[in-house]
Amino acid sequence: MDQGGCQMSGGGGGESTGPGVITLEDLESFSEEQLSDSGNGSLEDGETMEEENEGRLLHYWQDVARGHQVEVPEDMAEPIQQLTSNNEGRSNRERVPFTLLSRKEKCGELLYERRHYEKGHWACITMREETYEQSICYGFMRIMRYICQQNSLGDYLGMSLPIVTVVRTDESRSVFANDVRVAYYLPAVHQAQPPQPNDSDVVIEIWPATIVYTRPFTGPTNEVTIMNQINTFAEMLDSPEVCVNDSFIVAGYTNPAHSQRQNEIWFLEQR
Template identity: 50%
Template sequence: MAEEQSPDPAHPGHGCSQEDAEQERLLSYWQSVGRGHQVDVPRVHPFQTKWACIKMQEEQYEQSICLGFMKLMKYICEQNSSGLYLGMTIPIVTLVHTNESHSEITRSVTVAYYLPELLQEQPPQPYDSDIIIEEWPPTVVYTRSFRGVTNEDSIMREINFLAELLESPELCLQNIFIVAGYTNPAAANRHNEIWFLQRP
């Protein structure tokens, strides 16, 4: 069955012409900043969106994301109230938390699948009671791409690296981050991003 990949839900939407002009100005500014600092352009996620989420707490991060992804794939592949294949979207994201000293990530993570546009109004309900449909608020994220496996060490390294690159990391949430995956969690050379969430 062919997989449909929707646009990244964190990319900007369209508004009135004045707002578009302001967005273009900000985009140009951040592109120049990003080229010099290895930080991608902040993405504006202007609308509330629904995600299918599952919380995992395995011994290792890799185990949590693989098992969480497998459960979400069952939901996507017809184990839902519509009985239909929902279509694949990317990225699959994982919410991670750091401990109080910000020295390591905690075992509890949330793996999330963005519901396609056509299903946002009335998402099919999962048969698996561990999967919850959540509505996420509008936000701005600061991102940096990296490749390879994602584990406790690589995630903390990327969090610290992006914090050093940002001029004002204190403007972002300090204990919750997102790891966005654009390739299968089982792949060796994955395309990933670390996301910092701007404070509300």
């Protein structure tokens, strides 16, 4: 796994903690009933029901994102609609494959796991927005376009979890670097021949086999909470010197709008 390589979750929970990130589960949470109730019940001249639903989903997320200082452009209407319609349940989402090597517990509570991730293809984009959360949000929207037909196959590629973000810090682990990389693992059916992105800033990378130390945590993911999690995890490791000390991965599994969202911090073992 590329140590500079590429979460998809972000600040914004019940209380505002900064710009928010729109993810797959956010889109799914906008139910068909809500979709029907959000409009005025009538179609514009020449407008189809599908176009009306696309417009309602887009306007809904524009309203949500605007409250977090993030703008969702008009051309996101179709990707949002595709992710919503293709991911009505959780069973069709692949998990990034790994082998569990060991785990450490204390009083029955999981502290961390050591896992081996195989070599694989990831679609990545590097963002340099004003804030960490904005970089995640705008990066994921561009990854969404790649997943939803803006690729050499012209087809929907399928969703995998977690979406990961690589963050870099200074040596004291107190300040984030400006560059944030967002990455999506290609589902198994596309691993041998990854579809190429139409967006030249989205690149397909082969991440080598990697051993990572992972610690679960719940709640929001913003600069403050992530830095706290990184430093807490470093204190737990028996031999923190075996891990890369300035590059970390945040893995997001569930809706970042949920008060108990599920995330992990990943430390990369030195190669």
